[in-house]
Amino acid sequence: ACREIEQSLQDLTGASLEEGMGATMSEDEDEGPPMIMEAAPMDMSSNGHDMMGFGPLVPTDTERSLMERVRQELKIELKQGFKSRIGDVREEILRKRRAGKLPGDTTTILKQWWQEHAKWPYPTEDDKAKLVEETGLQLKQINNWFINQRKRNWHNNSQTSTLKSKRKRCS
Incomplete structure (x- = not known):
């Protein structure tokens, strides 16, 4: 299941999970007991609990840049997908602004x-x-x-x- 998610992420973003997260499960890690991976330093919530569902998750710089790249790609895709509709709406607004007085x-x-x-x-x-x-x-x-x-x-x-x-x- 993790490999499928990793592949979907890579297909969507063009980056592998290693680039975005720093650590990932690989085929070698499937064998044997689960290992705890080192992650970026975690923020502590106000009551001192760790990230096991109790405190805020802070993305790393690499994750932020990956998220920004995905955001930009989605923005471009949406603009291209809705370009003609946006043009139609813009034209309709301009037409209504012009309307009102006859020559x-x-x-x-x-x-x-x-x-x-x-x-x-x-x-x-x-x-x-x-x-x-x-x-x-x-x-x-x-x-x-x-x-x-x-x-x-x-x-x-x-x-x-x-x-x-x-x-x-x-x-």
């Missing part, structure tokens, strides 16, 4: 139509098709612009007409 020349065309049809600001399908050609916008953008414009315009008109009617009552 001035297109709003001029839409406002002109609005003023010409102020009594009934609902463009027909033919009107919308013509506006799509003139502005280069999508039909959905045209529809949304008119919806928003009616809300803005009618909201302002309803406030001013309400004020006028209140003034008339007070006079």
